[in-house]
Amino acid sequence: DAGVIQSPRHEVTEMGQEVTLRCKPISGHDYLFWYRQTMMRGLELLIYFNNNVPIDDSGMPEDRFSAKMPNASFSTLKIQPSEPRDSAVYFCASSATGGYRGYTFGSGTRLTVV
Amino acid sequence: AQTVTQSQPEMSVQEAETVTLSCTYDTSESDYYLFWYKQPPSRQMILVIRQEAYKQQNATENRFSVNFQKAAKSFSLKISDSQLGDAAMYFCAYRSPNAGNMLTFGGGTRLMVKP
Numbered sequence: 064d065a066g067v068i069q070s071p072r073h074e075v076t077e078m079g080q081e082v083t084l085r086c087k088p089i090s091g092h093d094y095l096f097w098y099r100q101t102m103m104r105g106l107e108l109l110i111y112f113n114n115n116v117p118i119d120d121s122g123m124p125e126d127r128f129s130a131k132m133p134n135a136s137f138s139t140l141k142i143q144p145s146e147p148r149d150s151a152v153y154f155c156a157s158s159a160t161g162g163y164r165g166y167t168f169g170s171g172t173r174l175t176v177v
Numbered sequence: 178a179q180t181v182t183q184s185q186p187e188m189s190v191q192e193a194e195t196v197t198l199s200c201t202y203d204t205s206e207s208d209y210y211l212f213w214y215k216q217p218p219s220r221q222m223i224l225v226i227r228q229e230a231y232k233q234q235n236a237t238e239n240r241f242s243v244n245f246q247k248a249a250k251s252f253s254l255k256i257s258d259s260q261l262g263d264a265a266m267y268f269c270a271y272r273s274p275n276a277g278n279m280l281t282f283g284g285g286t287r288l289m290v291k292p
Contacts, residue, residue, distance in 0.1 A: 111277070164224070165212045
């Protein structure tokens with residue numbers, strides 16, 4: 064298994080531009096999570112899906128952030144318009160029901176908004 | 178809501194020595210899971226060890242072991258024979274059986290290993 068695959072690994076964009084982060088979860092995992100990591104706030108859960116349905120998006124900072132999961136093998140996190148304070152590492156993680164094995168994380172996308 | 182606290186922002190250990198990282202959590206639940214994750218400079222989050230609350234026996238994975246004290250709501254990680262590759266951020270995490278598969282993470286402890 065290739066694990067959770069995120070792209071791009073690095074993204075540098077100008078303020079005001081649209082940014083799309085992508086994630087492919089592990090096949091057979093029915094939960095998908097998006098986290099943001101910063102020095103100041105640590106790991107923050109933004110949103111998670113179960114069977115492609117968003118369950119809890121209370122961590123999404125504002126309307127500029129949106130996430131979709133059109134099928135079991137793909138999810139996107141979009142920021143429009145981006146701002147410098149959105150600079151962070153964004154992680155996608157997936158897990159199977161039961162969760163005993165915890166999450167499998169992707170390698171993250173480092174986003175820099177200038 | 179559950180909270181997870183890692184009271185040591187930074188720790189250091191001499192190579193080949195043993196170090197213990199602390200984690201406490203707040204919950205009213207009796208059944209749950211606990212995890213330790215490692216994040217090296219590569220930033221990849223790696224599962225180190227896990228513990229089921231109903232198991233009294235402490236989990237062990239090679240040089241990594243935990244001291245799970247359910248009554249005290251404490252879940253510390255012991256790293257024996259520390260190696261340079263153990264240098265990383267370590268995160269403690271809690272999973273409630275009543276919150277889907279959602280994990281609540283602590284703030285992390287940065288471990289430095291001195292040669």
